Amino acid sequence: MTxxxxxxxxxxxxAAVAELQSYRRAAARLGLTPSAVSQSVRALxxxxxxxxxxxxxxxxxxxxxxxxxxxxxxxxxxxxxxAWQAAQETVGEPAGLLRLNMPRSAAQLLMAPRMxxxxxxxxxxxxxxxxxxxxxxxxxxxxxAGIRFEEAVPRDMVAVPLGGxxxxxxxxxxxxxxxxxxxxxxxxxxSRPCIRQRFPHGELYHWEFARGTExxxxxxxxxxxxxxxxxxxxxxxxxxxxxxxxxxxxxPHLRAGxxxxxxxxxxxxxxxxxxxxxxxxxxSPALRxxxxxxxxxxxxxxxxxxxxxx
Numbered sequence: 001m002t003x004x005x006x007x008x009x010x011x012x013x014x015a016a017v018a019e020l021q022s023y024r025r026a027a028a029r030l031g032l033t034p035s036a037v038s039q040s041v042r043a044l045x046x047x048x049x050x051x052x053x054x055x056x057x058x059x060x061x062x063x064x065x066x067x068x069x070x071x072x073x074x075x076x077x078x079x080x081x082x083a084w085q086a087a088q089e090t091v092g093e094p095a096g097l098l099r100l101n102m103p104r105s106a107a108q109l110l111m112a113p114r115m116x117x118x119x120x121x122x123x124x125x126x127x128x129x130x131x132x133x134x135x136x137x138x139x140x141x142x143x144x145a146g147i148r149f150e151e152a153v154p155r156d157m158v159a160v161p162l163g164g165x166x167x168x169x170x171x172x173x174x175x176x177x178x179x180x181x182x183x184x185x186x187x188x189x190x191s192r193p194c195i196r197q198r199f200p201h202g203e204l205y206h207w208e209f210a211r212g213t214e215x216x217x218x219x220x221x222x223x224x225x226x227x228x229x230x231x232x233x234x235x236x237x238x239x240x241x242x243x244x245x246x247x248x249x250x251x252p253h254l255r256a257g258x259x260x261x262x263x264x265x266x267x268x269x270x271x272x273x274x275x276x277x278x279x280x281x282x283x284s285p286a287l288r289x290x291x292x293x294x295x296x297x298x299x300x301x302x303x304x305x306x307x308x309x310x
Contacts, residue, residue, distance in 0.1 A: 193241035
């Protein structure tokens with residue numbers, strides 16, 4: 001004769017009685033009355049047609065059938081307890097997809113060194129990085145937030161500093177310095193081969209320098225024009241001329257002697273990147289988790305050379 005599966009509460013009551021060999025202690029463990037525990041065990045025995053517990057006036061012990069049932073039952077009850085504990089631990093843990101839009105430079109300098117650590121800290125969050133150097137309407141693009149230099153962040157957005165001020169440096173391969181000499185003043189670049197850079201909207205970038213109260217912006221000469229910082233750095237390494245690049249990306253090559261820096265007193269730290277999102281929209285749990293994580297870990301995680309804490 002087949003019967004319907006027993007109630008989980010009845011099985012837990014039996015397991016507690018069999019293990020503790022006491023209805024009173026089993027009831028205390030389960031938060032029930034001894035009478036309720038006894039009724040659950042009797043219901044199981046009635047459904048099975050076999051005694052599961054041997055009772056005397058002085059002792060309670062599982063029967064042979066009860067011992068076999070307990071041995072098979074205990075791993076499953078432990079598994080259920082573990083699953084419930086895991087579910088409780090994840091309640092309130094942020095989850096979902098986080099979409100961030102940023103220029104390629106921000107992806108290289110800020111995101112690449114840190115994404116694996118963030119994903120490890122938040123296993124229920126997935127991240128999509130979109131790289132576009134021009135300005136993007138992050139709302140229309142379906143992004144949670146954008147990352148741009150401070151001066152490019154729309155004023156109606158909530159902004160969070162990321163990574164500290166960024167510094168640019170003027171660099172060239174040693175062979176170029178031997179051939180053309182090292183520039184002493186920014187204007188010296190006007191007579192030297194340079195690697196020019198063009199913005200996504202088409203305008204050529206004028207290299208910007210500052211020393212004290214002096215400000216200089218130069219449209220440098222050069223036969224090579226690129227629209228990508230890594231390309232400019234590689235061209236400098238290959239001896240194509242002087243390049244104006246992020247110090248963070250040039251530092252390993254400067255230390256190894258593959259590049260030489262010039263005009264360092266004319267290259268103070270500039271503005272930094274900011275993460276921004278619409279103030280009229282509440283930040284998603286995934287975005288809030290990212291912002292909080294960045295703030296907590298900014299001083300503890302390795303940072304590229306030339307950057308500072310937010």
